[in-house]
Amino acid sequence: MSRLVVAVEGEVTMRAAQSLVVHPGVDQVALLAPAKSVHFPTVTSPVGWDLVIGSERAAGAGRKHGIPVAVTGTLDDQPGIFLGSPVGLALALAVGVDMVETIALAQPGEASGDSTVVFPSPIDARTAIVEHHDGHDIQVARGQGNLAAVMVMGSDRHRVVLDDNSFLTGIALAAAAVVGLDSEPGTAMPVWTRSADYLQTAVSMGLVIGERSAAA
DSSP, rough: OEOOOOOOOOHHHHHHHHHTOTTTOOOEEEETOOOOBBBBBBBOOOTTSSSOOOOOEHHHHHHHHHEEEESSSOOOSSEEEESSSSSHHHHHTTTTSSSOOOOEEEEEEEOOOOOEEOOSSTTTTEEEEEEEEEEEEEEEEEESSSSSEEEEEOHHHHHHHEEEHHHHHHHHHHHHHHHHTTTTTEEEGGGGHHHHHHHHHHHTOOOOOOOEEEEE
């Protein structure tokens, strides 16, 4: 029986809980106190549960009680799966794409940067800053609205996800949790280590991944 505790730290973690509670690979989802919801039970400790899901608070609870975690950020010397986020999703999409030329994210926020990335409509062109992850440069473009996009462009094919930001980000975390349930105990890994399982899980939760050949 798989039992998950979500350390709610905002809309994204609650969206992840909602995706997990209806997933066939998950038997029970609870929220870590003091969070409360009419849809989920609340527990004061994650002891006895299989995985703690969330961000910094989840990482702290997992470290304190020796329980694996699934988190949006990185991990510092503790077991679990990390970067269950748009960044992790982008790097998972890049696996298997030949000669990756562009990895880019569009997210809500204040625009900045001195390069320009063109996303599918209605996001279109945005200025971007460059972040470095796992040996890749990721262009992060922020702007108005609630839409988000994850885009990978290679010499052979292009992949893109375009959706509501909270929905996309919540699924990126929830899919990480499902993959983390059957990961090797005591290890830490990013979501793209098991990219096929991670993407398949995200699709089963409602994420739509568009793909076309680069020549199209």
